[in-house]
Amino acid sequence: EVQLVQSGAEVKKPGESLVISCQASGYRFSSNWIGWVRQMPGKGLEWMGIIFPFDSDTRYSPSFQGQITISADKSISTVYLQWNSLKASDIAMYYCVVPTGGASWGQGTLVTVSS
């Protein structure tokens, strides 16, 4: 059974950096795309980007290009989502997702940005 376990909720100030993580198990991590989805309060789902851990091929949605970094560590089957400078508009729930083979979702990580 595929399991995606995300890191816990974060509270940060504007301008701070942040990395959240998602540890995968139950499938071949290296050979499946895994990505991140944003859901702002009261809004819909948005694909942010996706990575193929085998060769780190990473594709960002145009809205998020340059704003975030997605990376993966094959040795520990973990994918990361990184911000260098958070904004108030980054307040959202973030989900890691394996979109293929029936689709699997993490439990979500709530990011709050407030001064």
Added chain:
Amino acid sequence: QSALTQPASVSGSPGQSITISCTGANSNLGNHNLVSWYQQHPGKAPKVMIYDVSERPSGVSNRFSGSKSGNTASLTISGLQAEDEADYYCCSYTGRDWVFGGGTKLTVL
């Protein structure tokens, strides 16, 4: 503006059937069969109801079915139940990455 277009809302009475459409383009729905549908109740993570256009994960009721014709995918829910009231999102592979529809709020009257 999403690359996939869904109606903002649909409604139906218990026992009825409803269909939610998801319209895209040749670049996504038209050329790929990696289409999935997600149900999301308030405060909960999305749950996959349909994947690969028409496949149902184990544990999902057979009242849910999916189909695709050209650039439009559809989710049909038969025998509506109160618990089906939720937001529904379609999702498609684009050949490069994935994209969601804007979501449809289903109200069970």
